[in-house]
Amino acid sequence: MSIRIPVIALVLTIAAAMAWPLSAQAPAAVSLIITNGIVVTVDGNRRVLNPGAVAINGAEIVAVDTPAAVASRFKAAQTIDATGKVVMPGLINTHTHAAMVMYRGLGNDLNLMDWLQKYIFPAEARTVTPDFVRIGTQLALLEMIQSGTTTFADMYYFEEEVAKATKAAGMRGVLGQTVIEFPVADAKTPADALKRTEAFAKQFDHDELITPSIAPHSVYTLDAKTLSAVSALAKRLIIPIQIHLSETSAEIGLSQERHKMRPVAILESLDFWAPTTLAAHGVWINDEEIALLKRRDVGISNNPESNMKLSSGTAPVVKYRKAGVNVGIGTDGAASNNDLDMFEAMRQAAFQQKLVTMDPTAISAAEAIEMATLGGAGALGRRQRLGSLEAGKLADVIIVGMSRPRQQPLFDPIAQIVYTSRGDDVETTIVNGKVLMRDRKLLTLDESKVLSEARKAADLVRKAVQ
């Protein structure tokens, strides 16, 4: 030992002495640099670098700095010039049912219960198959990549098909296998759905892009015994739970009828909460429940467009944020929105809060961006790795064009992103360091093939609802 330590120390000293002048002179090789853009970091100081640069190596961001500083330290295999464009974290859609794009435009202008029971559940009973889910998910992936979403949280059936399509497209997903009490296409009983979830979680364990999750539909479509079994499985497998929670006043009534308690109280009485629990909607929630959700570290997905279209109500987003609850934004399924454009969701999230609070400062543009990125990452339990442009985080980055007439003049990039930009303005989408769309050209999906398969599958839906 007395001999080895000095030898190791000597080797380390020599290595350090050699490495220092090397790093000072020769820039380190990285895979990708995005330079000269207006870099909206959403980091701890909410820095906006104008101009700025982002260096990416493999799946990770290695530096966010001025173009000159990044150029002096790194040499990239690929460089993207983002002059005049916004470079920002990819958007995180915290609640959707991707394959439901296949029911887009079906059964409009109805409340949630009528819409679900008269249109969606019957249509699903006749059309959902593994192939149908694959086709619908691919159509959704096209739309999401084209509008700057880099992570989506999904609740649906045959979630392994969603996972395979998502992984093949290079997208990141927190994918929840649905558990519901009536027989559905992929499970005759809730017990079958739990078995499927376990197999699904094993199949995609430790995947780079896919986080398997369990999705109990809601308190009003599940009994206490099944809710407890879901919770036990999520805790055992250490997977996130996603659940629709207190979405409508009708749900509060049904829960009181069935469980003699409000939805949050029934879940609390069952010790339901997992290390990561995402509650979608959280509209009909009182102050005590907000405090409880904060104590249990439950994340909220705010879905303003779906909540407005179905007249479900408005989530107390300002109160959640004041209490320190992680709030992200979601589109919900395209059948109740009717698109997956997170830019529009972000704008409506800000507008809706301004309107109901009668306070234009309720949610600022910067706060809307924060909810659509870092807030969503927090709600999904991924704040350490996703949601901002910082060294050490995963490289999920989008480049947004700012040259359309409606984007002129450009005084305030933050306001421009939230109040005037649209998903169509996204030019480049990068997930896990891989470019999925470059200058609007899709690199991982065959758009015309996906569209033609979706049109064919739409005939099945048409027949099912005749």
Ligand SMILES: [Zn+2]
């Ligand atoms: Zn939903």
